[in-house]
Amino acid sequence: MYEKIVIVGCGPAGSSAAIRLLESDVTKEVTIYEKRKQIGFPPRCAGGFHGSRAEAHGIAIPEEVIKARIKKLVFKAPHQTAEFNFSELGFDDLKYYSIDRTMFDQILAKKAESMGAEIETNVEVWGLRGSQGLEVWGPPVGTSPNVRQVEFDVLIAAAGFKEGPFSDLFEVPPTEDKEMATCLQYVMRVKNYPQDTMTFIFGKEVAPGGYAWIFPAGDRDVRVGLGIPMSMRSNPGTYLDALVERMWWTKGRNFKECIGRILPTTKPLKTGVVRDNIILAGDQLHATDPLTGGGIIPAILTGRAAADAILTGNVRGYDQLWKPLLEENKTRYRAKKLFAMSDRKLDRLVELFSQFRPKELKPGEEVRQLLKFIARKDPLLLASLVRILL
Numbered sequence: 315m316y317e318k319i320v321i322v323g324c325g326p327a328g329s330s331a332a333i334r335l336l337e338s339d340v341t342k343e344v345t346i347y348e349k350r351k352q353i354g355f356p357p358r359c360a361g362g363f364h365g366s367r368a369e370a371h372g373i374a375i376p377e378e379v380i381k382a383r384i385k386k387l388v389f390k391a392p393h394q395t396a397e398f399n400f401s402e403l404g405f406d407d408l409k410y411y412s413i414d415r416t417m418f419d420q421i422l423a424k425k426a427e428s429m430g431a432e433i434e435t436n437v438e439v440w441g442l443r444g445s446q447g448l449e450v451w452g453p454p455v456g457t458s459p460n461v462r463q464v465e466f467d468v469l470i471a472a473a474g475f476k477e478g479p480f481s482d483l484f485e486v487p488p489t490e491d492k493e494m495a496t497c498l499q500y501v502m503r504v505k506n507y508p509q510d511t512m513t514f515i516f517g518k519e520v521a522p523g524g525y526a527w528i529f530p531a532g533d534r535d536v537r538v539g540l541g542i543p544m545s546m547r548s549n550p551g552t553y554l555d556a557l558v559e560r561m562w563w564t565k566g567r568n569f570k571e572c573i574g575r576i577l578p579t580t581k582p583l584k585t586g587v588v589r590d591n592i593i594l595a596g597d598q599l600h601a602t603d604p605l606t607g608g609g610i611i612p613a614i615l616t617g618r619a620a621a622d623a624i625l626t627g628n629v630r631g632y633d634q635l636w637k638p639l640l641e642e643n644k645t646r647y648r649a650k651k652l653f654a655m656s657d658r659k660l661d662r663l664v665e666l667f668s669q670f671r672p673k674e675l676k677p678g679e680e681v682r683q684l685l686k687f688i689a690r691k692d693p694l695l696l697a698s699l700v701r702i703l704l
């Protein structure tokens with residue numbers, strides 16, 4: 315059994331792995347190294363959270379992190395709009411939230427700590443040393459650098475996409491630019507944006523090859539952002555500024571915050587086991603939903619799976635544990651191509667979406683359901699959709 319477990323990164327993947335490990339009596343020592351001074355801050359997320367999907371996986375969402383309860387999803391193409399009003403469609407039970415991501419990460423970390431994890435913040439894992447050692451940089455002591463070597467029996471790399479010293483171990487060949495999205499988001503105080511509505515906007519003028527989002531963030535705040543494939547070689551700021559300028563309800567707006575980051579929009583890596591004692595979880599494994607960029611739930615699920623593999627003493631068995639997520643992501647990866655369709659086809663898709671009236675929605679499988687519906691409805695779109703779906 316592994317005695318000393320080191321986790322790099324105190325995001326949802328790292329904390330969830332620690333919690334799962336410490337729920338078991340056999341775990342001896344869990345240390346998390348986090349390079350930021352404050353866990354979860356600054357936030358790098360839009361805070362969209364599929365509460366029903368989380369529940370289906372036994373993931374609890376603390377009440378205090380919920381900033382807005384979503385009752386309506388709006389999808390906009392250049393000339394068409396579709397509204398998905400939960401109660402009008404008979405889905406009163408559907409839970410979608412906009413959450414405070416910093417608070418969420420901090421609550422998870424506190425739970426891990428209360429169960430016995432040692433969390434060191436402001437400490438960056440810099441390099442690997444041999445097969446069981448790390449080089450760890452803390453804040454300087456006086457004028458001297460503060461570098462330590464730490465040992466581990468098994469390590470969970472949960473440092474986020476392309477972070478930490480691990481990429482060299484598994485990124486062969488490196489991720490292509492079309493498999494990553496450059497994201498930019500503003501948090502603004504605005505007038506008149508409904509706090510129960512999430513809006514998604516598609517089209518070449520707004521976010522070519524990707525999409526823009528407007529999520530309520532509680533009070534009168536909204537998170538307005540977009541992601542476009544890195545291969546576009548375009549500045550997301552130009553598109554985001556243009557979008558914000560066009561929105562009537564942002565008159566008198568106050569900018570509060572700006573975040574930018576690159577997200578994986580590819581399928582997870584072929585294996586999450588590197589060497590015999592390093593496991594990749596969350597964004598580090600590219601587990602993010604390649605269609606929406608939603609990565610909180612995949613991070614928690616893969617963090618838990620990493621812990622389970624360690625607890626059974628079978629690190630190599632990890633890949634089997636997160637395989638169901640890979641299957642979901644395969645469909646979503648294909649569906650990502652929809653964003654690259656012409657504006658005319660996007661209009662048609664959104665028009666069809668306004669007719670989508672499913673009897674039930676299966677959490678996590680809505681995209682598959684929607685795509686099947688669209689494929690049935692429009693023979694003209696069928697050919698391109700079949701290529702995407704099969």
Ligand SMILES: Cc1cc2nc3c(=O)[nH]c(=O)nc-3n(C[C@H](O)[C@H](O)[C@H](O)COP(=O)(O)OP(=O)(O)OC[C@H]3O[C@@H](n4cnc5c(N)ncnc54)[C@H](O)[C@@H]3O)c2cc1C
Nearest residue numbers: 323325326327349360361362439473474596597609610613
């Ligand atoms: C603009 C944007 C909007 C998003 N919106 C959503 C959304 O609405 N819903 C959703 O579900 N997902 C969203 N995501 C994705 C989501 O934020 C990530 O998928 C999720 O945070 C992944 O969790 P993680 O634990 O794997 O990594 P992270 O949350 O990135 O945590 C990794 C941690 O490791 C630390 N770290 C990095 N390097 C080192 C090192 N060398 N040493 C020590 N510590 C290190 C980092 O500081 C960080 O705290 C969004 C992402 C972006 C960029």
